[in-house]
Every structure is written in C-alpha cells, then in structure tokens.
Amino acid sequence: MKPPPPPPPPPRPLPPALIVLLLLLLLSTPIATSLSLPHPPTPSPTSSPASPSTSTTSTLDPKQVIALESLNIPTSRDPCAQPSFHNATICDSSKPFRHLISLRLANCSSYLSLSFTALKSLSTLRSLSLLNCPLSPVRLPPELASSLTSFSSVNGFRHISGVWLSQLQNLTSLTVSGGQVKASGPFVILAHMTKLKTLTISNANLTGSLPGHLHSNLTFIDFSNNRLKGNIPPSITMLDSLQLLNLSSNSLAGEIPSSLGDLISLTNLSLASNSFTGSIPDSISALPSLLHMDLSSNQLNGTIPKFISQMKSLRYLNLANNNLRGVLPFNLTFIKRLEVLKVGGNTNLCYNHSTISSKLKLGISPCDKYGMPVTPPSKDSSADDSTDDDYDDGDGEGIRHKKEHHHGPNKFVLGVAIALSSIVFLIVFLILCSKCCR
Numbered sequence: 001m002k003p004p005p006p007p008p009p010p011p012r013p014l015p016p017a018l019i020v021l022l023l024l025l026l027l028s029t030p031i032a033t034s035l036s037l038p039h040p041p042t043p044s045p046t047s048s049p050a051s052p053s054t055s056t057t058s059t060l061d062p063k064q065v066i067a068l069e070s071l072n073i074p075t076s077r078d079p080c081a082q083p084s085f086h087n088a089t090i091c092d093s094s095k096p097f098r099h100l101i102s103l104r105l106a107n108c109s110s111y112l113s114l115s116f117t118a119l120k121s122l123s124t125l126r127s128l129s130l131l132n133c134p135l136s137p138v139r140l141p142p143e144l145a146s147s148l149t150s151f152s153s154v155n156g157f158r159h160i161s162g163v164w165l166s167q168l169q170n171l172t173s174l175t176v177s178g179g180q181v182k183a184s185g186p187f188v189i190l191a192h193m194t195k196l197k198t199l200t201i202s203n204a205n206l207t208g209s210l211p212g213h214l215h216s217n218l219t220f221i222d223f224s225n226n227r228l229k230g231n232i233p234p235s236i237t238m239l240d241s242l243q244l245l246n247l248s249s250n251s252l253a254g255e256i257p258s259s260l261g262d263l264i265s266l267t268n269l270s271l272a273s274n275s276f277t278g279s280i281p282d283s284i285s286a287l288p289s290l291l292h293m294d295l296s297s298n299q300l301n302g303t304i305p306k307f308i309s310q311m312k313s314l315r316y317l318n319l320a321n322n323n324l325r326g327v328l329p330f331n332l333t334f335i336k337r338l339e340v341l342k343v344g345g346n347t348n349l350c351y352n353h354s355t356i357s358s359k360l361k362l363g364i365s366p367c368d369k370y371g372m373p374v375t376p377p378s379k380d381s382s383a384d385d386s387t388d389d390d391y392d393d394g395d396g397e398g399i400r401h402k403k404e405h406h407h408g409p410n411k412f413v414l415g416v417a418i419a420l421s422s423i424v425f426l427i428v429f430l431i432l433c434s435k436c437c438r
C-alpha cells in the first residue's frame with residue numbers, strides 16, 4: 001500500500017528535487033529565527049504572518065514576574081519555558097507580554113504569605129492550585145475570581161469560608177481537601193457555580209446538608225470525611241452525568257432513595273460510614289455501569305437484593321458492618337468475577353454452604369436449612385470436609401482478593417521450578433557453546 005517514495009498525487013506530481021528544496025527550507029526557518037533573536041524578528045518569507053506557537057520572543061509580564069518572586073518561585077529562568085520549575089507555571093502566548101494561566105504552589109515554606117497585590121497581578125490565571133501550602137486566605141480580587149476555571153487546595157488554605165469560595169463562579173473544577181471549610185452548608189458554596197463538572201470538598205469538617213439542587217453537569221462529587229447531616233435528597237436523580245458519588249464518613253441518615261437507580265452514568269458509589277437505615281433499594285442493581293459500590297458501616301437491614309448478582313460491571317462490593325440478614329444471594333460465578341467482596345459484620349447474614357465454599361472466608365456463618373446463620377458454637381453442624389477455619393466471624397471483615405484457592409500453590413511452585421531450571425540449563429548451554437566455538 002505504501003511505496004517508499006511519496007505517493008504521486010494525481011494532478012501535479014512534484015519533482016523530487018523540489019521536495020528536497022522544500023524540506024531544506026522548512027528546516028532552515030527555525031534556525032533563521034533563532035539566529036535573529038537579538039534583532040527585532042524579521043519575518044521569514046515562508047512563515048505565515050500569525051503563528052502564535054512560535055512567539056518565543058515575548059516574555060512574561062514584569063508585574064507577574066514580581067508576583068512570582070513574592071511567592072518564592074525562581075524567575076532567573078523564564079517561567080514560561082516548558083517544562084517549568086516543578087511544573088509550577090504555564091503561560092499563554094500573548095504579546096508583547098505573555099501571561100500566566102496556571103500556577104501551582106507546592107510545599108511552601110511556612111513564612112510564605114499571599115498578598116492581595118500579588119493575586120491582583122495574577123488575575124490572568126485560569127487555574128490555581130495549592131498543595132501542602134498552609135497559607136492564610138486573603139481578599140480575592142474580582143478579576144481573578146472570574147478568571148479562574150479550576151481551583152484546588154489540598155492541605156492549602158488552613159481555613160476557607162464558603163463565601164470566599166462562592167465567588168469563584170466560573171469554576172469547572174473545585175477541590176478542597178484538608179483545612180476547614182466554614183459554611184452553613186454546601187449550597188452556600190455551590191449556588192452560583194453553574195459550570196461545575198468536578199467537585200471535591202473532603203476532610204474539611206464541612207457542616208450542613210446536601211443541597212436539594214445541584215447543577216446537572218456534575219460528573220464527580222466527593223464530599224467524603226465531613227460532618228454533613230440529613231438525607232440524600234431525591235432530586236439527586238437530576239445528575240445524569242454523575243460518574244462518581246462519594247459521601248463516605250459523614251453523618252447522613254435516612255433511607256437510600258430508590259431514585260439513586262436513575263444515575264445512569266454512575267461507576268463509583270460510596271455511602272460508607274454514615275447512618276443510613278432501611279434496605280438496599282432494588283433499583284441500585286439497575287445502574288448499568290457501576291464498578292464500585294461501598295455501603296459498609298451503616299445500619300442497613302433487610303436482605304441483599306438478588307439482582308445485584310446480575311450487575312455485569314461490578315468489581316468491588318462492600319456491604320460489611322450493617323444489619324443485613326438472610327441467605328447471601330450470590331453464586332460462585334458472581335463472586336469469582338468480583339475483585340473485592342466484603343459482607344462480614346452482618347450477624348444475621350449467612351451463606352448457603354452447598355453453593356459457596358467455606359474456604360472463601362466471607363466472615364459470615366453458613367446457613368441452616370431455614371436460612372438462618374448456624375451459631376458459631378455448633379461448628380460440626382456444617383459437616384464439611386474442609387478444615388476447621390470455616391467461619392471466622394471474630395473480625396467481622398470478610399476480605400477477599402482474587403486468589404486461586406483451587407489448584408493451590410503446587411502448580412505455582414512447579415512452574416517456578418521448571419522456569420528456573422530451564423534458565424540454568426540455557427546458561428550452561430550458552431557457556432558450553434561459547435567455549436566450543438571460540
């Protein structure tokens with residue numbers, strides 16, 4: 001299909017000499033411009049008049065250079081050259097001066113302080129990120145507030161008020177993790193962020209309740225490790241682009257709304273370590289792309305919906321430490337497909353020992369013929385040929401990673417032995433060979 005010379009274009013085939021000439025010309029233009037650096041740029045005959053990518057001559061706005069210096073970011077080397085020092089800065093290509101569009105402060109010294117003046121001269125930033133920079137927040141220049149589309153503070157500001165964050169109305173991405181976020185509720189922060197796509201406010205002691213209305217373009221919500229109260233509003237169903245919902249480690253309560261089954265894009269869900277009650281809604285098994293479901297450490301009761309075993313995408317399932325009861329409705333085919341299954345810590349939950357081997361160590365007891373857990377003292381009742389570690393309900397955590405129980409270590413050891421001996425044989429053979437031949 002591809003002959004070595006360039007394929008002859010039907011209308012006007014170029015003579016090879018012309019191609020070589022064109023190549024030479026192309027190669028020579030960058031050299032020419034870089035040589036003419038000290039002089040005002042002389043437009044080379046071939047280059048198009050407007051080519052923003054080759055604006056090597058303009059430098060960073062001097063006001064922004066001063067602002068960077070006040071933040072201890074070295075400017076002896078051009079901060080616009082990529083990759084920049086610790087990837088801290090990215091510039092646009094405007095003229096006569098370039099401007100910063102992204103700034104990342106990491107591992108700041110404890111003496112560092114932000115000033116309003118510095119922030120004001122950085123109002124061209126579209127992305128600002130603080131990582132391990134325990135700064136004190138300052139007044140936010142309105143120009144910066146409207147310019148930012150991405151803000152991230154991970155162990156950054158020691159405390160931020162919701163009102164401060166709420167000024168960032170053009171954000172598509174907001175991350176605050178670590179440090180106190182003071183607000184009467186998430187709605188204070190989010191009410192006007194209509195463009196938000198990804199939202200993380202975690203480990204921030206955030207109080208209040210989940211907003212009744214969230215903007216429908218959100219794909220990622222992580223509110224883990226806060227102090228949110230109340231229940232999940234049924235209006236959550238509006239978020240049909242939502243892929244991840246993490247509400248773990250809060251004080252949320254009430255039932256899991258069955259409308260959660262409407263979040264058709266959801267892949268990762270954690271409601272772990274809250275106070276949710278009632279049963280697991282059947283509708284949850286209608287989530288077509290769910291990979292990861294963690295409902296552990298709540299007060300969920302009732303039986304486990306058997307439809308869960310029809311969730312084709314599911315890889316991680318944690319239902320541990322609830323009040324679930326009855327027979328675990330999963331067969332071996334389903335369990336083998338999972339990477340993690342945890343069901344321990346549910347005292348009235350049991351497994352059918354004629355379908356599931358006790359060797360899986362699920363952390364629950366086998367069932368008696370009435371579907372009730374056999375009580376641990378009457379161990380012998382399971383009349384199994386397996387060893388005595390049938391059920392270890394002491395820890396309440398049935399942890400299982402994918403491992404091969406069945407043809408055990410013997411095959412593995414054999415394989416390693418064969419591999420090792422063939423390598424040794426090969427080496428000996430090669431040595432002998434080289435001695436013979438030389």
Ligand SMILES: *[C@@H]1O[C@H](CO)[C@@H](O)[C@H](O)[C@H]1NC(C)=O
Pocket residue numbers: 083085086087
């Ligand atoms: C800068 O970013 C590039 C690409 O994202 C990455 O490969 C490189 O390791 C980063 N350098 C530093 C010092 O973080």
Ligand SMILES: *[C@@H]1O[C@H](CO)[C@@H](O)[C@H](O)[C@H]1NC(C)=O
Pocket residue numbers: 086106107
């Ligand atoms: C910040 O510090 C951490 C650990 O001390 C280190 O791993 C990381 O590379 C540092 N990051 C930067 C951008 O200096």
Ligand SMILES: *[C@@H]1O[C@H](CO)[C@@H](O)[C@H](O)[C@H]1NC(C)=O
Pocket residue numbers: 145146147169170
């Ligand atoms: C958001 O950005 C647009 C330009 O992209 C700007 O006109 C507008 O004022 C900004 N809005 C806010 C609330 O900052």
Ligand SMILES: *[C@@H]1O[C@H](CO)[C@@H](O)[C@H](O)[C@H]1NC(C)=O
Pocket residue numbers: 178179180203204205
């Ligand atoms: C949250 O509150 C607890 C108890 O008041 C406190 O110990 C902890 O440091 C706070 N966390 C943050 C990130 O401020």
Ligand SMILES: *[C@@H]1O[C@H](CO)[C@@H](O)[C@H](O)[C@H]1NC(C)=O
Pocket residue numbers: 194195215216217
């Ligand atoms: C949501 O995203 C779509 C497409 O990306 C866009 O047309 C729409 O305006 C966005 N909605 C809001 C509220 O920003």
Ligand SMILES: *[C@@H]1O[C@H](CO)[C@@H](O)[C@H](O)[C@H]1NC(C)=O
Pocket residue numbers: 202224225244245246247248268269270292294
């Ligand atoms: C939720 O957040 C917790 C703590 O931040 C984390 O350990 C867990 O993996 C997250 N789960 C999901 C589904 O994102």
Ligand SMILES: *[C@@H]1O[C@H](CO)[C@@H](O)[C@H](O)[C@H]1NC(C)=O
Pocket residue numbers: 244267268291292315316
């Ligand atoms: C979602 O869950 C899967 C399966 O447990 C995991 O591999 C992946 O990292 C999770 N994604 C996020 C963003 O936490």
Ligand SMILES: *[C@@H]1O[C@H](CO)[C@@H](O)[C@H](O)[C@H]1NC(C)=O
Pocket residue numbers: 277278279301302
């Ligand atoms: C589950 O708990 C709720 C209260 O939290 C109770 O009303 C309900 O009867 C319980 N259901 C079962 C099957 O135990």
Ligand SMILES: *[C@@H]1O[C@H](CO)[C@@H](O)[C@H](O)[C@H]1NC(C)=O
Pocket residue numbers: 309310331332333334
């Ligand atoms: C296991 O359960 C699934 C779903 O309930 C079912 O489709 C499958 O046929 C069962 N497999 C066996 C071996 O019973």
Ligand SMILES: *[C@@H]1O[C@H](CO)[C@@H](O)[C@H](O)[C@H]1NC(C)=O
Pocket residue numbers: 327352353354355367368369370371
């Ligand atoms: C366990 O499974 C067997 C075979 O599928 C079935 O006959 C029996 O009724 C089940 N026992 C319980 C308690 O569900």
